[in-house]
Amino acid sequence: MKCLDCGYELSELRQDIITCPSCGGLLEIKIEFPSEFDLRRLKGRGVWRYKDVIAGEYNKIVTLDEGNTPLIKSRKYDKTYFKFEGANPTGSFKDRGMTVAISSALSLNYKIVVAASTGNTAASAAAYSSRAGLKSFIVLPKGKVALGKLAQSILYGTVIIEVDGSFDIAMNSVMKLYRDHKIVYPLNSFNPWRLEGQKTIAYEIVEDIGVPDNVIVPVGNAGNIYAIWKGFNELLEGGLIDKVPRMIGIQAEGAAPIAKALEKGLEQPEFVDSPDTIASAIRIGKPVNWKKAIKAMKSSKGFAVYVSDNEIITAQQELARREGVGAEPASAAAYAGYLKLLSSKKIEESEKSVVILTGHALKDPDIMIKAEAKRILVNPEHIDQVILGDQI
Ligand SMILES: *Cc1c(COP(=O)(O)O)cnc(C)c1O
Numbered sequence: 001m002k003c004l005d006c007g008y009e010l011s012e013l014r015q016d017i018i019t020c021p022s023c024g025g026l027l028e029i030k031i032e033f034p035s036e037f038d039l040r041r042l043k044g045r046g047v048w049r050y051k052d053v054i055a056g057e058y059n060k061i062v063t064l065d066e067g068n069t070p071l072i073k074s075r076k077y078d079k080t081y082f083k084f085e086g087a088n089p090t091g092s093f094k095d096r097g098m099t100v101a102i103s104s105a106l107s108l109n110y111k112i113v114v115a116a117s118t119g120n121t122a123a124s125a126a127a128y129s130s131r132a133g134l135k136s137f138i139v140l141p142k143g144k145v146a147l148g149k150l151a152q153s154i155l156y157g158t159v160i161i162e163v164d165g166s167f168d169i170a171m172n173s174v175m176k177l178y179r180d181h182k183i184v185y186p187l188n189s190f191n192p193w194r195l196e197g198q199k200t201i202a203y204e205i206v207e208d209i210g211v212p213d214n215v216i217v218p219v220g221n222a223g224n225i226y227a228i229w230k231g232f233n234e235l236l237e238g239g240l241i242d243k244v245p246r247m248i249g250i251q252a253e254g255a256a257p258i259a260k261a262l263e264k265g266l267e268q269p270e271f272v273d274s275p276d277t278i279a280s281a282i283r284i285g286k287p288v289n290w291k292k293a294i295k296a297m298k299s300s301k302g303f304a305v306y307v308s309d310n311e312i313i314t315a316q317q318e319l320a321r322r323e324g325v326g327a328e329p330a331s332a333a334a335y336a337g338y339l340k341l342l343s344s345k346k347i348e349e350s351e352k353s354v355v356i357l358t359g360h361a362l363k364d365p366d367i368m369i370k371a372e373a374k375r376i377l378v379n380p381e382h383i384d385q386v387i388l389g390d391q392i
């Protein structure tokens, strides 16, 4: 384990350690890739199929059979695939990280878990902590959480704490709580153990189609793009693949500190105080994992771009209406970015690309219901005229 901020190195793996003991910064977990690891010999399903490369000891595993999500070939683009993370148990990729983080918390005998969330971490944390029998607290930006996600958090029975202000304020309060009281276990993505679960997205892609040229990921707190890169990078270092795909991050225009910094050639993001976009899962002005994300993009020759809310809505509808795939706005942002990069020729249609669709459309019904739709009130006796028109 090594700190990305000050370089502090722990010589042994310490599962109870989440942030740098020296400076409080971000820790990276480096695994020793098992020499006998063979993708063709793996058993089991989903995230825990890859347990030999997931760091840490787990005497209790809390699982809802997460992972093992469909890789759907695009109808429109011959070499493009959608990794549909909406098919996870609570409808987002967060479940991959949560099964590992909650299993870790339980194995280490924690009793209380806490997470700040724009919504999906909350739904996932609530579900997995219920299954584990742990007491959970969720910190949400009041009035800014998509309806489906809030409803899930209520259903799974977590304690909902609301703050006035953005997600970043909620996140700050959880980081401070963890700094001051190490008896609570934090479930946010600054917890590197969560990313150990999320990296399995890369392992699944390689099992399904080998190494793509591009992997396109929507970026909020910026943990997932790093986690997916980490998965590919481990397979590379283990000698199982011969290259890592370009990791391409997509942000929403009103919440794009990383994409705008890279565009200007800056080394560090200029944080956004009041992030604004309809894509609530990536409405984040101060991504805690920005350093990890930039590392992932730079070392894979990737980059980041941003898209407007209009582009996101158009992409969400195109995904649904041309591909039959329902993704929430933050996920559609990745597809919007893909379309934009095709038209600016930064990506070619002939390259093999995987677009990570991070969450299910049902998460955010308010957005879907505002879309233009054909709705016709009829007298049931005349339904044939409406449907068949001139043909009768
Ligand atoms: C959490 C989330 C993201 C952003 O992931 P980060 O790791 O925070 O960058 C994107 N889309 C959806 C649906 C999410 O739930």
Ligand SMILES: [Zn+2]
Binding pocket: 003, 004, 005, 006, 007, 008, 020, 021, 022, 023, 024, 025, 026
């Ligand atoms: Zn440090």
